[in-house]
Amino acid sequence: MDWLIGPFEVSFVRHALWATILVSLICALAGTWVVLRGLAFLGDAMSHGMLPGVALASLLGGSLVLGALVAAVAMAAGVTALGRSPRLSQDTGIGLLFAGMLSLGVIIVSHSQSFAVDLTGFLFGDVLAVRGRELGYLVAALLVAGLVSVVGHRMFVALAFDPRKARTLGLRPRLAHALMLGLVTLAIVASFHVVGTLLVFGLLVAPPAAIALWATRIPVIMLGAALLGIGAAVTGLLVSWHLGTAAGATITAVAVSMFFVSASASRLRGHR
Template structure:
């Protein structure tokens, strides 16, 4: 069993493990709503739309986290503002901002002498370079994310299944949508500089998508997503250690592979199990949204 435990006896791999576990928890809280509301494109756009702020902060010698946060907030406000137009669909607004922010980021990064290195670090991060202070930041972000998810749970639930009912119940859908964007922004900005946008987006989408095929309530989806993300981290780090592959990319691939395994198992269940044993349409039971 030395092959299983030996890698985690190395200090930087152990820190990478804790970093991945914390990111998995944050992404489970935010990613569940991203999957339930069909906001995957927004998550992808926001994760890559941080490039201008990160690039500018790097070029000026500033704080990368502050730059990422500024870009993510700008993306969130831009999407909210453009989505209010009746002539533009949400996808159009998100796509415009996605392309514009990404292109602007590439232009800024191209002014740097280390263009390729900077862009690679942005996309893939370096989970094996996680420092103790990064773990403190991720732990704090997980705590804040948990508070936002708890306070906004009822409004998020109504917004995900029936926005008109959310307004009828006085849950202020626009405020709830803003809180949800804040949760997504927090998850992405707190995690990207440690693990890169590829791993953030992978853990934001794949584990909740795998869990939603089995769970019958939102808390169970979050719990399942956290477990799937944790499993992806452990398995990915082990594969990376023994196969000598890039750790962040290996974790992301593992998360996607676990989703396909979950989808295949769910298909077999739907073929053989009684209809009453299945989550309705692969999502949450309607009565849980009331």
């Protein structure tokens, strides 16, 4: 019991636990639609596309979260605009913006001699350094994500399964797509300073993908993804504490491992 409870008696580990629980809930809401619509590449591109905004904010002494938000919104707007071109596939537009934004971020970083530590935090996060104020931001982000998920649920379902049918029903698929991008953007921006941009992608995709192999209803996928994310947070923090590994990376590794266990079990069930 001391092995299980002891680490969470330390204040910064408790803050890290609450932060990762909140991130797991936010990523469950957004990640379900990422998995169902096959937007994993978009999530990866948007998480890396925030680098120019974060780099500029760091160099100018501004808020990293605000810089990330501005860059992510610009990325989402660019994806939406390029996606309307009949001559370009959505993946092409995402790839172009991904390469362009990442290149711009590296150029900005190259002008600073003291940005290496900040860049490491941007990529890998620092979940053990979360403070009470940041927990408040995550709670606010969760409330907004929940509101968008409830209000846009019917539009998101129609868009995920048949955009033409959504248009016929008057559910405005373009607006639904923009809201969905906004939801993904919110999840990434709210989570990057906790687990980092390279690792938030794992929490955004792995838990919903693991549950989608078993569940047949969208609310069940969301609930299951949230529970798996919380389980990964608790397990990852315990492993990180006792083995001395990076907390954010360990949490994400546990989440991805859960997916492979789920996929293996699903395949065995199919054979039987």
